[in-house]
Amino acid sequence: MAKIVSSWNDWDPLKRVIVGRCDNSMIPPEEPATSEKVPVDSEMRGMWGLRPLATVERGNECLENLVKILEDHGVVVDRPTPLQWNQAIGTPDFRNDSMMTCMPPRDILLTIGNEIMASANSFRCRYFEYLAYWPLMKQYFDEDPEFKWTQAPRPRLTDASYKHNYYDEKISLEERLVRTANKDFVTTEVEPMWDAADVMRMGKDLFIQHGLTTNRTAMEWFQRYYPELRVHAVNFPGDPYPIHIDATFVPLRPGLIINNPQRHLPEEQRAIFEANDWQIVDAAQPAHTEPPALCYSSVWLSMNCLVLDPKTVIVEASEVYQQEQMDKLGMNVLPCDLRDAYPFGGGLHCSTADVYREGTCEDYFP
Numbered sequence: 001m002a003k004i005v006s007s008w009n010d011w012d013p014l015k016r017v018i019v020g021r022c023d024n025s026m027i028p029p030e031e032p033a034t035s036e037k038v039p040v041d042s043e044m045r046g047m048w049g050l051r052p053l054a055t056v057e058r059g060n061e062c063l064e065n066l067v068k069i070l071e072d073h074g075v076v077v078d079r080p081t082p083l084q085w086n087q088a089i090g091t092p093d094f095r096n097d098s099m100m101t102c103m104p105p106r107d108i109l110l111t112i113g114n115e116i117m118a119s120a121n122s123f124r125c126r127y128f129e130y131l132a133y134w135p136l137m138k139q140y141f142d143e144d145p146e147f148k149w150t151q152a153p154r155p156r157l158t159d160a161s162y163k164h165n166y167y168d169e170k171i172s173l174e175e176r177l178v179r180t181a182n183k184d185f186v187t188t189e190v191e192p193m194w195d196a197a198d199v200m201r202m203g204k205d206l207f208i209q210h211g212l213t214t215n216r217t218a219m220e221w222f223q224r225y226y227p228e229l230r231v232h233a234v235n236f237p238g239d240p241y242p243i244h245i246d247a248t249f250v251p252l253r254p255g256l257i258i259n260n261p262q263r264h265l266p267e268e269q270r271a272i273f274e275a276n277d278w279q280i281v282d283a284a285q286p287a288h289t290e291p292p293a294l295c296y297s298s299v300w301l302s303m304n305c306l307v308l309d310p311k312t313v314i315v316e317a318s319e320v321y322q323q324e325q326m327d328k329l330g331m332n333v334l335p336c337d338l339r340d341a342y343p344f345g346g347g348l349h350c351s352t353a354d355v356y357r358e359g360t361c362e363d364y365f366p
């Protein structure tokens, strides 16, 4: 039996990966955690329902572009099995009028070594999203005797998990930034809640963003679950909607990170990188001033790239400034037309989840 699952970081040579699907995707109904992520002037405020079929088909076409590039570079690609996301869901603790999608997998699945763990998301609409990946998990389990198939403790997501009316309609951008700086977010600390895309894996070290989707209790949970790893809480005060680290702080290879210039890492949190001779470079400006229609994410998906190995990176095809910068940083750039998949939850990194990268668990911060 073969070794199928192993990955310790985002830059070692990628050999197997999951790419999401847009089928049956929903704009979910408003609920305590999601409303905080949707800007007050967004066209998505108050909207919910099935996403238009033409956009689903176009999003899937974009994901096929990514699959082709990956396969042309010898990467094995696995795909989830979409559910009918428009079904209402319920648990003893909450009911929600629909689910969301199986994009992006990066939010749901966290690969650390030979373990893939389904996350403990704070959005009620994402509570059952892991089911789309369960057929793949079973396949890996059958084929790889060392694969650890794990589900993180399921949050209850009762009303006690959220600060209600935390952001009212009139909150200014400045006030949002003050709250980010004060690490004052919509979730409470009654239980661990986290999105896998808030976790940056760097061998022995996990850097986890504290923000709208991941709380402090999650960090404490991670440290106890992985006593052999070091967990670092990071936060980015320039981000009024802090969600997911992979459009903010993105490693390209050992020693090199690009950082969102609007969301600088505070001095005291940079120290560990500087002390270990890592270079933190401001990312290039996005090529767009607005995200595409019906998109939750910011224009900074420009830097949400997928590293195939320490010399090769996939960058969105229209993000010419980011491509140019990657080229200057010594990376071989593969452009991929993916922008119309952004509304389904993110860019190139978001749209994937690692299954296998070569390499082992290294200590980059001795």
Ligand code: ABU
Pocket: 197, 243, 244, 246, 247, 296, 297, 298, 299, 300, 301, 345, 346, 347, 350
């Ligand atoms: N899922 C990544 C979103 C990050 C951003 O909106 O900037």
